[in-house]
Amino acid sequence: MVPLHAACVWLSLAPLLVLGVPPIWTQPEQVHLSYAGAPGSMVVTWTTFNKTESKVEYGLLGGRLFEMSAKGDATLFVDSGEERRKMFIHRVTLTGLKPAANYVYHCGSDEGWSDVFLFTALNDSSSFSPRFALYGDLGNENPQSLARLQKETQLGMYDAILHIGDFAYDMDEDNARIGDEFMRQIQSIAAYVPYMTCPGNHESAYNFSNYRNRFSMPGQTESLWYSWNLGSAHIISLSTEVYFYLEFGQELLFKQYEWLRNDLEEANRPENRAVRPWIITMGHRPMYCSDDDQDDCTKFDSYVRLGRNDTKPPAPGLEDLFYRYGVDVELWAHEHTYERLWPVYGDKVYNGSRERPYVNPKAPVHIITGSAGCRERTDKFNPNPKEWSAFRSTDYGYSRMQVVNATHLYLEQVSDDQYGKVIDSIWVVKEKHGFSAWL
Known part of the structure; x- marks a missing residue:
């Protein structure tokens, strides 16, 4: 059992220990989709606060997880506020998607991956009822x-x-x-x-x-x-x-x-x-x-x-x-x-x-x-x-x-x-x- 005075010392040092750990700025966040405008396509966009690779791993729902991958690039965005905060906006365009098929994906790099998400590829038929x-x-x-x-x-x-x-x-x-x-x-x-x-x-x-x-x-x-x-x-x-x-x-x-x-x-x-x-x-x-x-x-x-x-x-x-x-x-x-x-x-x-x-x-x-x-x-x-x-x-x-x-x-x-x-x-x-x- 840890003596009471030792526990108090550790607690007093806790803020310093937390401050000493650098934040993980390579973790993807703010993930969102948009349509690229061409049939069979989808754009995946996300943010990191350090520069990393831009990669999406994906696959058909029910198939082998992440059997396909696509790469894109990251753009540095410097906000114009006083702090001039920097962030990297990543964009990857997926192509060759099967109309109306369900896909599982995550995005990021080997320095950090997003949660796993699902989307349905848009149906490119003019008789589709969106x-x-x-x-x-x-x-x-x-x-x-x-x-x-x-x-x-x-x-x-x-x-x-x-x-x-x-x-x-x-x-x-x-x-x-x-x-x-x-x-x-x-x-x-x-x-x-x-x-x-x-x-x-x-x-x-x-x-x-x-x-x-x-x-x-x-x-x-x-x-x-x-x-x-x-x-x-x-x-x-x-x-x-x-x-x-x-x-x-x-x-x-x-x-x-x-x-x-x-x-x-x-x-x-x-x-x-x-x-x-x-x-x-x-x-x-x-x-x-x-x-x-x-x-x-x-x-x-x-x-x-x-x-x-x-x-x-x-x-x-x-x-x-x-x-x-x-x-x-x-x-x-x-x-x-x-x-x-x-x-x-x-x-x-x-x-x-x-x-x-x-x-x-x-x-x-x-x-x-x-x-x-x-x-x-x-x-x-x-x-x-x-x-x-x-x-x-x-x-x-x-x-x-x-x-x-x-x-x-x-x-x-x-x-x-x-x-x-x-x-x-x-x-x-x-x-x-x-x-x-x-x-």
């Missing part, structure tokens, strides 16, 4: 919807997650430690399904550097804008923030607009629209909303919708562009509420009919889903909304979407305040897509 969870404005303080989303993701309810801007609140805070903590929190979702993103205003610090470095979206624009295909949908992610942070480069606004026009033109080629008839956009700040916080979309002439006249040349908005190319559904966040709009264009309602407004609608359908949970709490609504506002809720929650087939798309809103109850749902039915559908 299921999404979608939301914006999720922080690591008061992330009320997170636990329900974690469980549903691990139950296999979703094929992809769409996070429509505003992460962590904010990723740059405390010398980017808040960003680290948030990425650890969402690992229990994002390590299992592709976690597809777009930037919001809360990512603006240091020219969106935390967002641009931490995520790995398709294309060559540091995840600011891109598009990808899944099932019968062509999905476009864009940055609404190019309209608001001109100090980071006014040319980005025009560059994105030109890219959007070219992408929409390509998606509308008859042979492409026949295969992927649904065009769905996701961007952080809405064109329309009926919240009472005096934000840009409450003024009915938002920059995103109508553009800016104080730039040279004047910057075009997105409403006419999306209408001209027959965008079917527009997903937004930013307002910490849920709001479903009637089909709307030019501030006017264009329902398919009085009885069935979303059957062959004559304008795009807008959904605002920014109430996943953050430290800023939920917003309040204007008591006298315009006629295009169809349904509103201030409950914490998130949305689900299924692109069922070429003619039917389903949307619903889940209330976390009401223990997962579905509080709103619609079917969007379109026998025809493209600009001619409005006529």
Whole structure:
């Protein structure tokens, strides 16, 4: 038995002994998936705080564990806070995956491996009916919807997650430690399904550097804008923030607009629209909303919708562009509420009919889903909304979407305040897509 005085000496030395052990900075963390944009592919992204090899070992579920491996590389990210914290962002692209097959994987190196995770390779068939969870404005303080989303993701309810801007609140805070903590929190979702993103205003610090470095979206624009295909949908992610942070480069606004026009033109080629008839956009700040916080979309002439006249040349908005190319559904966040709009264009309602407004609608359908949970709490609504506002809720929650087939798309809103109850749902039915559908 250790004498009491000896035990006390050991206890007094314990803090020094702990401090004398260097932290293990080669251990992978913040693991998340994204779709690379090419059939049979998946990107695995993670973080270490020392430089290590970037390797993913994987195999088919039920087969030999880790029988395949792929290597990638690590990028040094130096946060712009006072401490200039360094981290290494690792990216490995898996290719040749079998559509709809289940895989087991871990990532890291011989200096440290992650936990073991599962994912299902995306089905590249245009007849596939993908299921999404979608939301914006999720922080690591008061992330009320997170636990329900974690469980549903691990139950296999979703094929992809769409996070429509505003992460962590904010990723740059405390010398980017808040960003680290948030990425650890969402690992229990994002390590299992592709976690597809777009930037919001809360990512603006240091020219969106935390967002641009931490995520790995398709294309060559540091995840600011891109598009990808899944099932019968062509999905476009864009940055609404190019309209608001001109100090980071006014040319980005025009560059994105030109890219959007070219992408929409390509998606509308008859042979492409026949295969992927649904065009769905996701961007952080809405064109329309009926919240009472005096934000840009409450003024009915938002920059995103109508553009800016104080730039040279004047910057075009997105409403006419999306209408001209027959965008079917527009997903937004930013307002910490849920709001479903009637089909709307030019501030006017264009329902398919009085009885069935979303059957062959004559304008795009807008959904605002920014109430996943953050430290800023939920917003309040204007008591006298315009006629295009169809349904509103201030409950914490998130949305689900299924692109069922070429003619039917389903949307619903889940209330976390009401223990997962579905509080709103619609079917969007379109026998025809493209600009001619409005006529």
